Amino acid sequence: MLPDWQTMDLQPSWTAFLQSCRALKTKPGWQETCARADGLAQPDNAALRSFFEQGFSPYQVINADGSSQGLITGYYEPRLSGSRVRTDRFRYPLYAAPDDLLTIDLGEVYPQLKDLRLRGRVQGKRVVPYYSRAEIDDGKAPLPGRELFWVDDAVDLFFLQIQGSGRIELPDGSLVKVGYADQNGHPYISIGKKLIEMGELKPEEASMQGIKNWAAQHPDRLGALLEQNPSYVFFRELPNGLSAPLGALGVPLTNEYSIAIDPRTIPLGAPVLLSTTYPNSTEPLNRLMLAQDTGGAIKGAVRADFFWGFGEQAGVQAGRMKQRGQMWVLFPKGTEPTVN
Structure with missing residues (x-):
C-alpha cells in the first residue's frame, strides 16, 4: 500500500508528469502512456488515480543492504548578485565549460559500464583527470575568457555549484538564469562534513546557513575549506523564458514535485512516490514526485534531492532538509524491472 495514495492531491504531480512526457513520449515503453496522458482533459483526482493505477506498477526501492530507508535532502534555485564584467565588487567568476574538457562514455567501449562517463583532459598522449x-x-586551468558572469560572494558561488542552477541579479536589476553545463569529473565532498570532522560545527549546525555563518567568521580559512571539495561545476546561460531550471531530463523542474535521483537505480522521468517528513519535522510529506534531475551527491538507491523552487524561503527549506524516507518507483506496465 502506497502511503496516503487514496487521499493524495495528484494535480501538481500531473503538471510535473506532463513535463516528463515531453522528454519521454518517443521512448520505448512510454509512447502509449504519454499518449493516454495527452488524451485526458482536465482530469480530477479520481481520474488521475485511475490513470496511474491502470498504467503503472509500483516497486519499492531497496538499498543494497536490504534496507528501505534512505537520505532525502533538498535543493533550490538561489539568487546571486553579479555582473557580466569584473569589478572590485564582482570578482568571483562563473565559468562556461572549458574547451579542453573531455567526456568519454565508457559504455560505448565496455557495455557493462553503461551510464558511466569519464571526464578528463589530454596531456601529451594520455587522458588525465x-x-x-x-x-x-x-x-592552472585554461579558463580565462570563459567567464559568463562575475559574482560578489565566493560562498554563494560555491553553493550555486552545488545547487546546479540559479538566477543572477545584474546591476541594472534584471535577472538572468544560469544552469548546469558540465562538471570537472572529481567527486563531490561535503564541506559540512569536513567542518564537523574538524570540530568547527556540530552536526545540527552544518546546514547551508551554518556553513555561511562559519565562512563569515573565518574569511582567512574559507579558500582552504572550499578546496576540500575538488568537484567544480561549469554553467551556461539559459533562456529567460524558462519557467524553472532544466533538470537532467531536459525539461523544466516543478517546484516541490521534482526530485534528483541516481539514474543507475531510478529511470529519469519516472513517477516516484516519496514518503518522508518536512525539514526538521516529523510531519509526514507523502507525495508523487517526478525523477527529473540528477546530482553529484545523489548516489545510491533510496536517495533523493527534493527541489523546493526559487528564492530565499526555498533556500531555507532546502538547507534544513536532511530527512529519512522511503521511495516507490512507478514503472509503465510492460516495462517493469526483472526481479530475480
Missing part, C-alpha cells in the same frame, strides 16, 4: 577546484582557483 581534469583540474581540481584547487587547481582551477590557482589559475
Whole structure:
C-alpha cells in the first residue's frame, strides 16, 4: 500500500508528469502512456488515480543492504548578485565549460559500464583527470575568457555549484538564469562534513546557513575549506523564458514535485512516490514526485534531492532538509524491472 495514495492531491504531480512526457513520449515503453496522458482533459483526482493505477506498477526501492530507508535532502534555485564584467565588487567568476574538457562514455567501449562517463583532459598522449577546484582557483586551468558572469560572494558561488542552477541579479536589476553545463569529473565532498570532522560545527549546525555563518567568521580559512571539495561545476546561460531550471531530463523542474535521483537505480522521468517528513519535522510529506534531475551527491538507491523552487524561503527549506524516507518507483506496465 502506497502511503496516503487514496487521499493524495495528484494535480501538481500531473503538471510535473506532463513535463516528463515531453522528454519521454518517443521512448520505448512510454509512447502509449504519454499518449493516454495527452488524451485526458482536465482530469480530477479520481481520474488521475485511475490513470496511474491502470498504467503503472509500483516497486519499492531497496538499498543494497536490504534496507528501505534512505537520505532525502533538498535543493533550490538561489539568487546571486553579479555582473557580466569584473569589478572590485564582482570578482568571483562563473565559468562556461572549458574547451579542453573531455567526456568519454565508457559504455560505448565496455557495455557493462553503461551510464558511466569519464571526464578528463589530454596531456601529451594520455587522458588525465581534469583540474581540481584547487587547481582551477590557482589559475592552472585554461579558463580565462570563459567567464559568463562575475559574482560578489565566493560562498554563494560555491553553493550555486552545488545547487546546479540559479538566477543572477545584474546591476541594472534584471535577472538572468544560469544552469548546469558540465562538471570537472572529481567527486563531490561535503564541506559540512569536513567542518564537523574538524570540530568547527556540530552536526545540527552544518546546514547551508551554518556553513555561511562559519565562512563569515573565518574569511582567512574559507579558500582552504572550499578546496576540500575538488568537484567544480561549469554553467551556461539559459533562456529567460524558462519557467524553472532544466533538470537532467531536459525539461523544466516543478517546484516541490521534482526530485534528483541516481539514474543507475531510478529511470529519469519516472513517477516516484516519496514518503518522508518536512525539514526538521516529523510531519509526514507523502507525495508523487517526478525523477527529473540528477546530482553529484545523489548516489545510491533510496536517495533523493527534493527541489523546493526559487528564492530565499526555498533556500531555507532546502538547507534544513536532511530527512529519512522511503521511495516507490512507478514503472509503465510492460516495462517493469526483472526481479530475480
